[in-house]
Amino acid sequence: MKKFPQKTVTRTLLYVRTLDNLLEQGKKFVSSWELAEITDLTDVQIRKDISNFGRVGRPRLGYEIRKLKSILEEYVLQHTVHVVLFGVGNLGSAIIRYPGFHNEKIKMVAAFDVDKKKVGKKIRDVKIYSFDEATKVVPKTHAEIGIIAVPAEHSQETADIIVASGLRGIVNFTPTTINVPKDVFVKNIDLSIEFLSLFCDIQRT
Amino acid sequence: MKKFPQKTVTRTLLYVRTLDNLLEQGKKFVSSWELAEITDLTDVQIRKDISNFGRVGRPRLGYEIRKLKSILEEYVLQHTVHVVLFGVGNLGSAIIRYPGFHNEKIKMVAAFDVDKKKVGKKIRDVKIYSFDEATKVVPKTHAEIGIIAVPAEHSQETADIIVASGLRGIVNFTPTTINVPKDVFVKNIDLSIEFLSLFCDIQRT
DNA sequence: ATTTAATTGTGAAATTAATAACGATTGTGG
Protein backbone atom coordinates (compact mmCIF):
# COMPACT_ATOMS: atom_id res chain seq x y z
CA MET A 1 0.00 0.00 0.00
CA LYS A 2 1.35 3.35 -1.08
CA LYS A 3 1.71 5.83 1.71
CA PHE A 4 0.23 9.28 1.66
CA PRO A 5 1.12 12.44 3.50
CA GLN A 6 -0.50 12.87 6.88
CA LYS A 7 -2.40 15.89 5.63
CA THR A 8 -3.85 13.98 2.75
CA VAL A 9 -5.05 11.30 5.14
CA THR A 10 -6.74 13.79 7.43
CA ARG A 11 -8.51 15.46 4.54
CA THR A 12 -9.53 12.11 3.13
CA LEU A 13 -11.17 11.18 6.41
CA LEU A 14 -13.00 14.47 6.26
CA TYR A 15 -14.23 13.59 2.77
CA VAL A 16 -15.50 10.25 4.02
CA ARG A 17 -17.39 11.96 6.81
CA THR A 18 -18.86 14.45 4.37
CA LEU A 19 -19.84 11.76 1.89
CA ASP A 20 -21.61 9.90 4.67
CA ASN A 21 -23.73 12.94 5.34
CA LEU A 22 -24.50 13.47 1.67
CA LEU A 23 -25.57 9.86 1.33
CA GLU A 24 -27.94 10.30 4.24
CA GLN A 25 -29.42 13.26 2.42
CA GLY A 26 -30.11 10.94 -0.48
CA LYS A 27 -27.60 12.49 -2.88
CA LYS A 28 -26.06 10.30 -5.56
CA PHE A 29 -23.37 12.50 -7.11
CA VAL A 30 -21.21 15.32 -5.84
CA SER A 31 -18.73 17.59 -7.60
CA SER A 32 -15.35 18.65 -6.28
CA TRP A 33 -16.72 22.17 -6.15
CA GLU A 34 -19.59 21.16 -3.88
CA LEU A 35 -17.23 19.23 -1.63
CA ALA A 36 -15.01 22.28 -1.49
CA GLU A 37 -17.90 24.44 -0.37
CA ILE A 38 -18.78 22.05 2.42
CA THR A 39 -15.28 21.33 3.65
CA ASP A 40 -13.87 24.81 3.20
CA LEU A 41 -11.10 23.57 0.94
CA THR A 42 -10.51 24.23 -2.75
CA ASP A 43 -11.90 22.11 -5.52
CA VAL A 44 -8.45 21.53 -6.96
CA GLN A 45 -7.17 20.31 -3.64
CA ILE A 46 -9.98 17.83 -3.48
CA ARG A 47 -9.52 16.55 -7.00
CA LYS A 48 -5.81 16.20 -6.41
CA ASP A 49 -6.35 14.25 -3.21
CA ILE A 50 -8.87 11.97 -4.84
CA SER A 51 -6.61 11.41 -7.84
CA ASN A 52 -4.20 9.67 -5.46
CA PHE A 53 -6.66 6.86 -5.19
CA GLY A 54 -7.53 6.39 -8.84
CA ARG A 55 -9.71 7.85 -11.55
CA VAL A 56 -13.14 7.75 -10.07
CA GLY A 57 -14.90 10.94 -11.14
CA ARG A 58 -16.98 11.47 -14.26
CA PRO A 59 -16.82 14.72 -16.21
CA ARG A 60 -20.06 16.67 -16.07
CA LEU A 61 -21.42 14.51 -13.24
CA GLY A 62 -18.78 14.62 -10.54
CA TYR A 63 -18.19 11.71 -8.23
CA GLU A 64 -20.63 8.93 -7.50
CA ILE A 65 -20.81 9.29 -3.75
CA ARG A 66 -21.16 5.65 -2.80
CA LYS A 67 -18.32 4.60 -5.05
CA LEU A 68 -16.01 7.41 -3.99
CA LYS A 69 -16.66 6.69 -0.35
CA SER A 70 -15.82 3.03 -0.70
CA ILE A 71 -12.63 3.80 -2.59
CA LEU A 72 -11.46 6.32 -0.01
CA GLU A 73 -12.31 3.98 2.85
CA GLU A 74 -10.22 1.30 1.24
CA TYR A 75 -7.19 3.46 1.90
CA VAL A 76 -7.93 5.17 5.20
CA LEU A 77 -10.46 3.03 6.98
CA GLN A 78 -9.92 -0.64 6.32
CA HIS A 79 -11.48 -1.82 9.55
CA THR A 80 -12.77 -0.75 12.93
CA VAL A 81 -10.32 0.86 15.33
CA HIS A 82 -10.34 -0.51 18.86
CA VAL A 83 -9.47 1.90 21.61
CA VAL A 84 -8.79 1.65 25.32
CA LEU A 85 -9.02 4.53 27.74
CA PHE A 86 -6.73 5.33 30.66
CA GLY A 87 -8.25 7.66 33.20
CA VAL A 88 -12.02 7.68 33.75
CA GLY A 89 -12.32 11.20 35.11
CA ASN A 90 -14.43 14.00 33.69
CA LEU A 91 -12.76 14.00 30.32
CA GLY A 92 -12.41 10.23 30.14
CA SER A 93 -16.10 9.62 30.87
CA ALA A 94 -17.05 12.20 28.27
CA ILE A 95 -14.91 10.45 25.70
CA ILE A 96 -16.55 7.09 26.43
CA ARG A 97 -19.94 8.70 25.98
CA TYR A 98 -18.89 10.74 22.93
CA PRO A 99 -21.59 10.06 20.31
CA GLY A 100 -19.10 10.27 17.43
CA PHE A 101 -17.65 6.95 18.61
CA HIS A 102 -20.93 5.09 18.59
CA ASN A 103 -20.59 3.92 15.05
CA GLU A 104 -18.92 1.02 13.37
CA LYS A 105 -15.62 2.79 12.80
CA ILE A 106 -14.34 3.32 16.33
CA LYS A 107 -15.00 1.04 19.26
CA MET A 108 -14.01 1.65 22.85
CA VAL A 109 -13.24 -1.77 24.29
CA ALA A 110 -11.98 -1.15 27.83
CA ALA A 111 -11.19 1.55 30.35
CA PHE A 112 -8.69 1.74 33.20
CA ASP A 113 -8.57 3.81 36.35
CA VAL A 114 -6.57 3.80 39.56
CA ASP A 115 -9.63 4.62 41.66
CA LYS A 116 -10.78 1.33 43.21
CA LYS A 117 -14.29 2.73 43.53
CA LYS A 118 -14.59 2.95 39.76
CA VAL A 119 -13.03 -0.43 39.00
CA GLY A 120 -15.62 -3.06 38.11
CA LYS A 121 -18.23 -0.53 37.03
CA LYS A 122 -19.34 0.07 33.49
CA ILE A 123 -19.98 3.17 31.45
CA ARG A 124 -22.04 2.52 28.38
CA ASP A 125 -20.98 -1.13 28.14
CA VAL A 126 -17.32 -0.27 28.64
CA LYS A 127 -15.92 -2.07 31.66
CA ILE A 128 -13.49 -0.30 33.96
CA TYR A 129 -10.39 -2.19 35.10
CA SER A 130 -7.59 -1.31 37.45
CA PHE A 131 -4.36 0.04 35.98
CA ASP A 132 -2.49 -3.06 37.16
CA GLU A 133 -4.58 -5.25 34.93
CA ALA A 134 -3.75 -3.32 31.78
CA THR A 135 -0.90 -5.43 30.46
CA LYS A 136 -3.06 -8.54 30.87
CA VAL A 137 -6.40 -7.15 29.68
CA VAL A 138 -5.36 -4.96 26.75
CA PRO A 139 -3.93 -7.74 24.55
CA LYS A 140 -7.21 -9.65 24.87
CA THR A 141 -9.17 -6.68 23.58
CA HIS A 142 -7.27 -6.45 20.29
CA ALA A 143 -7.02 -2.71 20.85
CA GLU A 144 -4.72 -0.66 18.67
CA ILE A 145 -4.82 2.71 20.39
CA GLY A 146 -4.68 3.94 23.98
CA ILE A 147 -6.01 7.25 25.25
CA ILE A 148 -4.29 9.14 28.04
CA ALA A 149 -6.89 11.12 30.01
CA VAL A 150 -5.24 11.02 33.42
CA PRO A 151 -3.97 14.02 35.39
CA ALA A 152 -0.96 15.53 33.65
CA GLU A 153 1.49 14.46 36.33
CA HIS A 154 0.80 10.80 35.59
CA SER A 155 0.99 10.98 31.81
CA GLN A 156 4.43 9.40 31.49
CA GLU A 157 3.71 6.39 33.67
CA THR A 158 0.46 5.87 31.82
CA ALA A 159 2.30 6.06 28.52
CA ASP A 160 4.73 3.43 29.82
CA ILE A 161 1.86 1.13 30.67
CA ILE A 162 0.30 1.64 27.26
CA VAL A 163 3.56 0.79 25.56
CA ALA A 164 4.07 -2.22 27.83
CA SER A 165 0.60 -3.40 26.86
CA GLY A 166 1.74 -3.61 23.27
CA LEU A 167 -0.19 -0.69 21.81
CA ARG A 168 1.48 1.31 19.05
CA GLY A 169 -0.76 4.39 19.06
CA ILE A 170 -1.43 6.92 21.79
CA VAL A 171 -3.77 9.89 21.93
CA ASN A 172 -2.51 12.13 24.68
CA PHE A 173 -4.98 14.63 26.11
CA THR A 174 -2.63 15.93 28.78
CA PRO A 175 -0.57 19.09 28.28
CA THR A 176 2.68 17.16 28.46
CA THR A 177 5.04 15.50 26.04
CA ILE A 178 5.54 11.83 26.67
CA ASN A 179 8.55 9.68 25.86
CA VAL A 180 7.87 6.54 23.89
CA PRO A 181 9.84 4.19 21.62
CA LYS A 182 10.05 5.54 18.13
CA ASP A 183 7.77 2.91 16.64
CA VAL A 184 4.91 4.18 18.80
CA PHE A 185 2.85 6.99 17.32
CA VAL A 186 1.57 9.77 19.52
CA LYS A 187 -1.09 12.33 18.81
CA ASN A 188 -1.14 15.17 21.29
CA ILE A 189 -4.36 17.07 21.81
CA ASP A 190 -3.62 20.02 24.05
CA LEU A 191 -6.85 21.94 24.39
CA SER A 192 -5.10 25.01 25.78
CA ILE A 193 -2.86 25.24 22.74
CA GLU A 194 -5.85 24.85 20.44
CA PHE A 195 -7.64 27.75 22.08
CA LEU A 196 -4.62 29.98 22.29
CA SER A 197 -3.62 29.44 18.68
CA LEU A 198 -7.13 30.28 17.56
CA PHE A 199 -6.92 33.43 19.63
CA CYS A 200 -3.71 34.35 17.81
CA ASP A 201 -5.50 33.91 14.49
CA ILE A 202 -8.19 36.32 15.62
CA GLN A 203 -5.79 38.94 16.82
CA ARG A 204 -3.62 38.83 13.72
CA THR A 205 -6.37 40.38 11.63
CA MET B 1 2.75 43.06 14.58
CA LYS B 2 4.33 40.74 12.06
CA LYS B 3 2.33 37.65 11.36
CA PHE B 4 3.73 34.16 11.57
CA PRO B 5 2.62 30.90 10.02
CA GLN B 6 0.02 28.97 11.96
CA LYS B 7 2.50 26.18 12.51
CA THR B 8 5.05 28.50 14.00
CA VAL B 9 2.43 29.81 16.40
CA THR B 10 1.43 26.33 17.53
CA ARG B 11 5.03 25.35 18.13
CA THR B 12 5.68 28.57 19.96
CA LEU B 13 2.81 27.88 22.33
CA LEU B 14 4.35 24.48 22.90
CA TYR B 15 7.64 26.14 23.77
CA VAL B 16 5.92 28.39 26.27
CA ARG B 17 4.28 25.38 27.90
CA THR B 18 7.61 23.59 28.05
CA LEU B 19 9.43 26.61 29.45
CA ASP B 20 6.79 26.87 32.17
CA ASN B 21 7.55 23.34 33.23
CA LEU B 22 11.30 23.90 33.17
CA LEU B 23 10.91 27.00 35.30
CA GLU B 24 8.94 24.99 37.83
CA GLN B 25 11.82 22.54 37.92
CA GLY B 26 14.06 25.46 38.87
CA LYS B 27 16.07 25.51 35.65
CA LYS B 28 17.54 28.81 34.51
CA PHE B 29 18.88 28.07 31.03
CA VAL B 30 17.91 25.67 28.29
CA SER B 31 19.53 24.89 24.94
CA SER B 32 17.73 24.39 21.66
CA TRP B 33 18.92 20.79 21.78
CA GLU B 34 17.27 20.17 25.14
CA LEU B 35 14.05 21.77 23.96
CA ALA B 36 14.18 19.58 20.90
CA GLU B 37 14.47 16.46 23.05
CA ILE B 38 11.46 17.43 25.11
CA THR B 39 9.22 18.59 22.31
CA ASP B 40 10.22 15.98 19.76
CA LEU B 41 11.25 18.59 17.25
CA THR B 42 14.70 19.40 15.89
CA ASP B 43 17.08 21.90 17.43
CA VAL B 44 17.34 23.80 14.16
CA GLN B 45 13.59 24.11 13.94
CA ILE B 46 13.50 25.57 17.40
CA ARG B 47 16.32 28.03 16.82
CA LYS B 48 14.67 29.09 13.60
CA ASP B 49 11.32 29.64 15.28
CA ILE B 50 12.87 31.61 18.11
CA SER B 51 14.92 33.74 15.73
CA ASN B 52 11.61 35.12 14.45
CA PHE B 53 11.22 36.92 17.71
CA GLY B 54 14.69 38.37 18.12
CA ARG B 55 18.17 37.42 19.22
CA VAL B 56 17.66 36.07 22.67
CA GLY B 57 20.00 33.10 23.04
CA ARG B 58 23.57 33.13 24.28
CA PRO B 59 26.28 30.95 22.75
CA ARG B 60 27.49 28.26 25.14
CA LEU B 61 24.62 28.87 27.56
CA GLY B 62 21.47 28.53 25.52
CA TYR B 63 18.36 30.53 26.31
CA GLU B 64 17.55 32.14 29.60
CA ILE B 65 14.23 30.50 30.26
CA ARG B 66 12.43 33.35 31.94
CA LYS B 67 13.50 35.82 29.30
CA LEU B 68 12.69 33.53 26.39
CA LYS B 69 9.28 32.77 27.82
CA SER B 70 8.40 36.41 28.21
CA ILE B 71 9.52 37.21 24.69
CA LEU B 72 7.52 34.38 23.18
CA GLU B 73 4.45 35.28 25.20
CA GLU B 74 4.67 38.80 23.90
CA TYR B 75 3.85 37.43 20.47
CA VAL B 76 1.46 34.58 21.13
CA LEU B 77 -0.11 35.25 24.48
CA GLN B 78 -0.63 38.91 25.11
CA HIS B 79 -3.51 38.46 27.48
CA THR B 80 -6.02 36.02 28.89
CA VAL B 81 -8.46 34.40 26.49
CA HIS B 82 -12.08 34.45 27.55
CA VAL B 83 -14.23 31.58 26.41
CA VAL B 84 -17.92 30.73 26.49
CA LEU B 85 -19.33 27.25 26.14
CA PHE B 86 -22.40 26.15 24.24
CA GLY B 87 -23.74 22.77 25.29
CA VAL B 88 -23.26 21.58 28.85
CA GLY B 89 -23.47 17.86 28.18
CA ASN B 90 -20.85 15.25 28.98
CA LEU B 91 -18.17 16.83 26.86
CA GLY B 92 -19.11 20.38 27.77
CA SER B 93 -18.98 19.70 31.50
CA ALA B 94 -15.62 18.00 31.09
CA ILE B 95 -14.27 21.03 29.27
CA ILE B 96 -15.41 23.37 32.04
CA ARG B 97 -13.67 21.16 34.56
CA TYR B 98 -10.56 20.64 32.40
CA PRO B 99 -7.62 21.42 34.67
CA GLY B 100 -5.57 22.86 31.81
CA PHE B 101 -7.93 25.84 31.78
CA HIS B 102 -7.55 26.66 35.43
CA ASN B 103 -4.68 29.01 34.93
CA GLU B 104 -4.33 32.64 34.09
CA LYS B 105 -4.20 32.11 30.33
CA ILE B 106 -7.66 30.79 29.56
CA LYS B 107 -10.81 31.67 31.42
CA MET B 108 -14.24 30.18 30.91
CA VAL B 109 -16.70 32.97 31.57
CA ALA B 110 -20.14 31.54 30.80
CA ALA B 111 -21.96 28.47 29.58
CA PHE B 112 -25.21 28.00 27.68
CA ASP B 113 -27.62 25.11 27.41
CA VAL B 114 -31.11 24.57 26.08
CA ASP B 115 -32.03 22.30 29.00
CA LYS B 116 -34.04 24.45 31.43
CA LYS B 117 -33.05 22.13 34.28
CA LYS B 118 -29.42 23.13 33.85
CA VAL B 119 -30.02 26.84 33.42
CA GLY B 120 -29.22 28.81 36.54
CA LYS B 121 -26.86 26.22 37.94
CA LYS B 122 -23.13 26.56 38.14
CA ILE B 123 -20.23 24.28 37.35
CA ARG B 124 -17.01 25.38 38.99
CA ASP B 125 -18.06 29.03 39.17
CA VAL B 126 -19.26 29.05 35.59
CA LYS B 127 -22.89 30.04 35.40
CA ILE B 128 -25.19 28.31 32.95
CA TYR B 129 -27.58 30.46 30.91
CA SER B 130 -30.27 29.62 28.40
CA PHE B 131 -29.40 29.76 24.71
CA ASP B 132 -31.82 32.66 24.22
CA GLU B 133 -29.78 34.82 26.53
CA ALA B 134 -26.56 34.36 24.58
CA THR B 135 -26.65 37.49 22.44
CA LYS B 136 -27.31 39.55 25.54
CA VAL B 137 -24.95 37.83 27.97
CA VAL B 138 -21.92 37.13 25.78
CA PRO B 139 -21.00 40.76 25.02
CA LYS B 140 -20.94 41.51 28.74
CA THR B 141 -18.43 38.74 29.37
CA HIS B 142 -15.81 40.14 26.98
CA ALA B 143 -15.40 36.65 25.57
CA GLU B 144 -13.44 36.15 22.39
CA ILE B 145 -14.12 32.50 21.64
CA GLY B 146 -17.14 30.21 21.69
CA ILE B 147 -17.08 26.45 22.03
CA ILE B 148 -19.60 24.25 20.25
CA ALA B 149 -20.22 21.11 22.32
CA VAL B 150 -23.83 20.49 21.40
CA PRO B 151 -25.19 17.44 19.54
CA ALA B 152 -23.96 17.47 15.95
CA GLU B 153 -27.39 18.19 14.49
CA HIS B 154 -27.49 21.56 16.25
CA SER B 155 -24.00 22.73 15.38
CA GLN B 156 -25.02 25.17 12.68
CA GLU B 157 -27.69 26.96 14.69
CA THR B 158 -25.25 27.20 17.58
CA ALA B 159 -22.62 28.63 15.28
CA ASP B 160 -25.16 31.20 14.11
CA ILE B 161 -25.83 32.23 17.70
CA ILE B 162 -22.12 32.50 18.40
CA VAL B 163 -21.63 34.72 15.38
CA ALA B 164 -24.67 36.80 16.30
CA SER B 165 -23.18 37.28 19.75
CA GLY B 166 -20.21 38.99 18.18
CA LEU B 167 -17.55 36.34 18.73
CA ARG B 168 -14.90 35.90 16.07
CA GLY B 169 -13.49 32.52 17.08
CA ILE B 170 -15.17 29.12 17.31
CA VAL B 171 -13.88 25.79 18.51
CA ASN B 172 -16.16 23.17 17.05
CA PHE B 173 -16.17 19.76 18.73
CA THR B 174 -18.91 18.33 16.55
CA PRO B 175 -18.15 16.19 13.50
CA THR B 176 -19.69 18.74 11.17
CA THR B 177 -18.52 21.69 9.14
CA ILE B 178 -20.22 24.91 10.01
CA ASN B 179 -20.84 27.94 7.81
CA VAL B 180 -19.66 31.26 9.17
CA PRO B 181 -18.72 34.66 7.76
CA LYS B 182 -15.17 34.70 6.52
CA ASP B 183 -13.90 36.96 9.29
CA VAL B 184 -14.81 34.32 11.87
CA PHE B 185 -12.13 31.73 12.59
CA VAL B 186 -13.09 28.13 13.20
CA LYS B 187 -11.04 25.34 14.68
CA ASN B 188 -12.56 21.94 14.18
CA ILE B 189 -11.69 19.18 16.61
CA ASP B 190 -13.16 15.96 15.30
CA LEU B 191 -12.11 13.24 17.70
CA SER B 192 -13.04 10.47 15.27
CA ILE B 193 -10.75 11.87 12.62
CA GLU B 194 -7.93 12.20 15.13
CA PHE B 195 -8.21 8.57 16.08
CA LEU B 196 -8.61 7.28 12.57
CA SER B 197 -5.68 9.25 11.22
CA LEU B 198 -3.49 7.93 14.00
CA PHE B 199 -4.62 4.46 13.08
CA CYS B 200 -3.54 5.08 9.50
CA ASP B 201 -0.10 6.11 10.76
CA ILE B 202 0.21 2.86 12.62
CA GLN B 203 -0.84 0.73 9.72
CA ARG B 204 1.44 2.45 7.26
CA THR B 205 4.53 1.04 8.93
C1' DA C 1 -25.19 13.70 -34.80
C1' DT C 2 -23.08 17.85 -33.40
C1' DT C 3 -22.18 21.29 -30.43
C1' DT C 4 -21.70 23.11 -26.00
C1' DA C 5 -20.68 23.62 -21.33
C1' DA C 6 -19.35 21.53 -17.19
C1' DT C 7 -16.24 18.86 -14.89
C1' DT C 8 -12.37 15.88 -14.06
C1' DG C 9 -7.34 14.85 -13.92
C1' DT C 10 -2.60 16.25 -14.13
C1' DG C 11 2.01 18.24 -15.20
C1' DA C 12 4.20 22.56 -14.17
C1' DA C 13 4.81 26.61 -11.38
C1' DA C 14 4.62 28.79 -7.11
C1' DT C 15 4.53 28.83 -2.46
C1' DT C 16 5.53 27.29 2.05
C1' DA C 17 8.05 24.60 5.33
C1' DA C 18 11.92 22.00 6.93
C1' DT C 19 16.78 20.81 6.87
C1' DA C 20 21.51 21.42 6.23
C1' DA C 21 25.71 23.96 6.32
C1' DC C 22 28.44 27.03 8.37
C1' DG C 23 30.10 31.45 10.23
C1' DA C 24 29.75 34.16 14.58
C1' DT C 25 29.83 34.37 19.40
C1' DT C 26 31.21 33.47 23.96
C1' DG C 27 31.81 30.88 28.27
C1' DT C 28 35.40 27.66 30.09
C1' DG C 29 39.72 25.55 31.19
C1' DG C 30 44.43 25.65 30.88
Add this chain to the structure above:
DNA sequence: CCACAATCGTTATTAATTTCACAATTAAAT
Protein backbone atom coordinates in the same frame (compact mmCIF):
# COMPACT_ATOMS: atom_id res chain seq x y z
C1' DC D 1 45.46 35.60 27.98
C1' DC D 2 44.55 32.03 24.52
C1' DA D 3 42.72 28.10 22.54
C1' DC D 4 38.85 25.33 22.48
C1' DA D 5 34.34 23.64 22.31
C1' DA D 6 29.57 24.48 22.59
C1' DT D 7 25.84 26.88 21.01
C1' DC D 8 23.35 30.32 18.56
C1' DG D 9 21.69 32.64 14.28
C1' DT D 10 21.47 32.95 9.34
C1' DT D 11 21.86 31.99 4.59
C1' DA D 12 21.36 28.49 1.25
C1' DT D 13 19.37 24.17 -0.09
C1' DT D 14 16.11 20.79 -0.33
C1' DA D 15 11.64 18.91 0.27
C1' DA D 16 6.75 19.09 0.68
C1' DT D 17 2.45 21.12 -0.37
C1' DT D 18 -0.67 23.91 -2.72
C1' DT D 19 -2.17 26.41 -6.62
C1' DC D 20 -2.44 27.24 -11.46
C1' DA D 21 -3.39 26.34 -16.20
C1' DC D 22 -5.21 23.62 -19.37
C1' DA D 23 -6.04 19.27 -21.92
C1' DA D 24 -9.30 15.45 -21.88
C1' DT D 25 -13.74 13.83 -21.27
C1' DT D 26 -18.55 13.43 -21.52
C1' DA D 27 -23.50 14.44 -20.30
C1' DA D 28 -26.92 17.39 -22.03
C1' DA D 29 -29.08 20.37 -25.34
C1' DT D 30 -30.40 21.22 -29.95
